[in-house]
Amino acid sequence: MTVLKGRVAVITGGSRGIGLAIAHAYRAAGAHVVLAARKADGLAAARAALEAVEAPGGVHTVVANAGEPDQAQSCVDETMARFGRLDILVNNAATNPYHGDLIDLDLPRAEKTVRVNQYGMLAWIRCAWKASMAEHGGAVVNIASVGGLIVDPHIGYYNATKAAMIHMTRQLAYELGPKARVNAIAPGLIKTELARAVWEVREPILTAKLPLRRLGTPEDVAHAAVFLASDASSWITGQTLVIDGGALALPIGVES
Ligand SMILES: NC(=O)c1ccc[n+]([C@@H]2O[C@H](COP(=O)([O-])OP(=O)(O)OC[C@H]3O[C@@H](n4cnc5c(N)ncnc54)[C@H](OP(=O)(O)O)[C@@H]3O)[C@@H](O)[C@H]2O)c1
Structure with missing residues (x-):
């Protein structure tokens, strides 16, 4: 499969x-990562594991915290210097430092969660847009969570940042089209x-009620990330694809 050849x-x-x-799947599809x-x-x-698999695409690594906009800029600058383009951005890093009720949340952990999950996503997109996508186009894939679509007793604040990612995905699809999806x-x-x-x-308890009777693997997500980055999805933007084994398809009252 070479649907991302040279990207x-x-x-x-x-x-x-x-x-x-996702990195393995993108390389297998012909991309540099x-x-x-x-x-x-x-x-x-990770680099050693990727390079152990024969593929035409290069592998480069950059130490960068997703919640630090200057480090996002450095990573994008390094990418442009090395490869001369940036076609696909996957906002996948996230943090979840607080478990408990929203009502008891403390400001430092709230700020860290927003900084990485919510503002970080925007900062990386802004860097990629200015460096390459505004001129040459591109595709952004944001890794949110089904938590952004439901209420959960333990991780409500993390889920709120995931809900914000889902909303910003739509907002940015509007703002960055037609150049970027x-x-x-x-x-x-x-x-x-x-x-x-x-x-x-x-x-065993978690899978018993799931329509597809198993938990997800990273590869389940990676296959969709290839589709959303490739021209096969060229008329899709602003959407959130749920990959959950059917957890959100359960009738009310049946817990997954
Ligand atoms: N696993 C699930 O059930 C699940 C469900 C829904 C959504 N998600 C979402 O899927 C994404 C990936 O999760 P995962 O399960 O693959 O997590 P994981 O196995 O813990 O991997 C997290 C990756 O992110 C990096 N990372 C963590 N904090 C970072 C930061 N501040 N800046 C830069 N890199 C950072 C980690 O490396 P370093 O530690 O070296 O930084 C690591 O490479 C997240 O957005 C998560 O919210 C996961």
Whole structure:
């Protein structure tokens, strides 16, 4: 498959989990990938794993915190210097430092959550837009969450930032068209480190009621991220694609 042949993709949070699976899928589809994350050792391991698979596209890594706009700018500058273009941006990095009721939320953790998940998304899009997409076009894929569409007793504030991502996806689709397309993916529970505490001890219970009877894998999300970045989705913008094994399709009163 070469639907992304020669394209250049920046993926925040690209060193493991969903971001790394997207990087593998993009390379397999012919793209060059630039991975951004906070820890150099994780990036080095991800790079080695990617380069162990034969593919025409290059791999570049940049240490960058998704919540720091100057680091977003440096990553985009490095991408432009190395590859001369930036066609695809995947806003995948997120943080979730607060579990509990909204009413008890403290300002430092609220600010960190907004800074990475919500303002960070906008900052990276602005850098990519100004550096390349405003002139040459491109596709943005924002990794939101089904949490942005439902009420949850534990992670309401994180979910509020995901809801904001979904809304900003529509707003930016309006503002950046026709040059750039902006879409989002809302994953359900995916078996990654981030969600290990949720799925590891309860997997049989969690899957029993899901219409598709299994939890998600990073690859389930990656396949959709290839579609939304490719010309196969060239008339789709402002949308959020739910990938949840059918969790949101359950009747009221049946918990997933
Ligand atoms: N797993 C799920 O069930 C699930 C469900 C719905 C939505 N999502 C969303 O999917 C996305 C990826 O989650 P995941 O499950 O793949 O998580 P993960 O396995 O924990 O991986 C997170 C990645 O993001 C990087 N990262 C974390 N904070 C960062 C920051 N401030 N700046 C830059 N990079 C950062 C991590 O590397 P460093 O630690 O080195 O920075 C790592 O590469 C997130 O947006 C998450 O909200 C996940």
